[in-house]
Amino acid sequence: MNILLCSAEVTPFAKAGGLADMAASLSKDLAKLGHNVMLIMPKYGDIDTNAFKLENTGHTIGVPMGTWMEYCGLWRATLPGSKVTTYFIQSAEYFDREGIYGNPDGFGDNDRRYIFFSRAVFEIAKVLDFSPDIIHAHDYHTALTMPFLKIHYKSDPHFFKTAGVYTIHNMAFHGMFEPQQNMFLCGFGEFFNGSWFEYQGAMNFMKAGILFADKITTVSPTYAQEIRFTSAGEGLQSELNQRGPDVIGVLNGVDYSEWNPERDKLLPITYSKMYLGGKKENKRRYLAEHGVHEGELMQDLPMLGIVARLTDQKGIDLLEKTIEGFIQNGIIRFTMLGTGSKQYESYFQYLAAKYSTRSFVHIGYNNTISHRLIASCDFLLVPSKFEPCGLTQLYALKYGTIPIVRHTGGLADTIQEYDPASGKGNGIVFHQYSPEDFAGAIRRAVLLYNTQPHWNQIIQNAFGCDYSAKKCAERYTEVYAWALEKI
Ligand code: ADP
Ligand code: GLC
DSSP, X not given: OEEEEEOSOBTTTBOSSHXXXXXXXXXXXXXXXXXXXXXXXXXXXXXXXXXXXXXXEEEEEEEEETTEEEEEEEEEEEOTTSOOEEEEEEOTTTTSSSXXXXXXXXXXXXXXXXXXXXXXXXXXXXXXXXXXXXXXEEHHHHTTHHHXXXXXXXXXXXXXXXXXXXXESOTTOOOEEOHHHHHHHHXXXXXXXXXXXXXXXXXXHHHHHHHHOSEEEESSHHHHHHHHHSGGGTTOXXXXXXXXXXXXXXXXXXXXXXXXXXXXXXXXXXXXXXBHHHHHHHXXXXXXXXXXXXXXXXXXXXXXXXXXXXXXXXXXXXXXXXXXXXXXXXXXXXXXXXXXXXXXXXXXXXXXXXXXXXXXXXESOOHHHHHHHHHHOSEEEEOOSOOSSOSHHHHHHHTTOEEEEESXXXXXXXXXXXXXXXXXXXXXXXXXXXXXXXXXXXXXXXXXXXSTTHHHHHHHHHHTOOOBHHHHHHHHHHHHHHHHHTO
């Protein structure tokens, strides 16, 4: 199949979270399955053109906006570790600035930036003479490709046989904007109130994506249910239920060429399930780098870590209410890598300052540290309030690091509580979103760490899990076929 995949983030070019990893790993594995994949993203100002060998195609693309044309340049590079060509939309006005979305509140022109991106996708396909079987869009940023396909391009020979697949990574971000100007920029006509674009008086990009797509997917089977039947749908439950049979949960996969302790070039030492001494050595070095001396290392404490955007979604308030007691009492070591809310950042800085030999904090975004932290920890914390899929728990499993997760969304689909009676299970799971339940999970984790043969058993169980992107790509191939049946 010819698959045109468009995403606001793609690893390693530009990444804010898991969307970037998923867009890259899915593209790579679709290509490995024999599909012809074209990947399109914006050329943000801080993409390293030299490091990724971006080249200018020389094309200038005209993009209809309202009643006029705007123009963008087109660059190209190969997605590292694959043969997939990635195209980059160059626009001084919309993308040539620092950052992806603009933190903390988003750029004021994100509506216009992503309308332009979504419309440009079609014009690029035409200029490159690429006739897609599938346009696969992700999250609110590219949701408008779905109505553009059905309204503006359905009679264009390039898109006669094109189906639209829309993947929701996070219902919390609808993309709600002022309607009048945006409907005009999109050329969607006068009819707005009560239309498929309208939600509480605003133009809602995600709602339009859901209603115009041929198939809608989200990133885990449990989240697919949660968004239809609980408040996780963030107010779009009835639209999702209207599309009922077309809403499919497909679990994300991991790019094991990036995340594999046996070949990970970012680790001081590689290791495998057969060589756990290597994992211990990573931990020793991590601690030494953080000033923990040999004498203190005699005290064998489990290290619990977290890598996350510091937002309410990730359960950071639970950590705030829970973790200090364990650190204070010398029961665990704690480490984190993240950036986001200033309140959460200063809480972690407080922990680092107060418990300098047991609490290690990195505020910021750093890919190397994320790999080292996940390899060095004994447990990875994912206490999310909600979690559409979650990738860090899947990376942790591959590194023999045991996830401690709340039973929600993709965490519920991937992590099962270890059962000492049967020796089955790959993690520690708590259910209520409460400090008490979370603290109970940490206590169970510490006990397990100190109890053989169960500790070795759960680590082997973790290593035995397979959440490869290949499976995910195979499932999407089926979804694409179902979408094409609707054309
Ligand atoms: P989400 O997409 O909601 O942020 P995921 O678990 O799906 O959650 O994906 C998060 C991705 O972002 C993972 O690859 C994780 O390692 C990475 N990540 C998050 N915060 C940081 C950070 N501060 N530095 C490096 N990588 C990070
Ligand atoms: C979103 C979700 C996360 C998911 C990621 C990739 O950012 O918050 O749970 O893993 O997208 O699909």
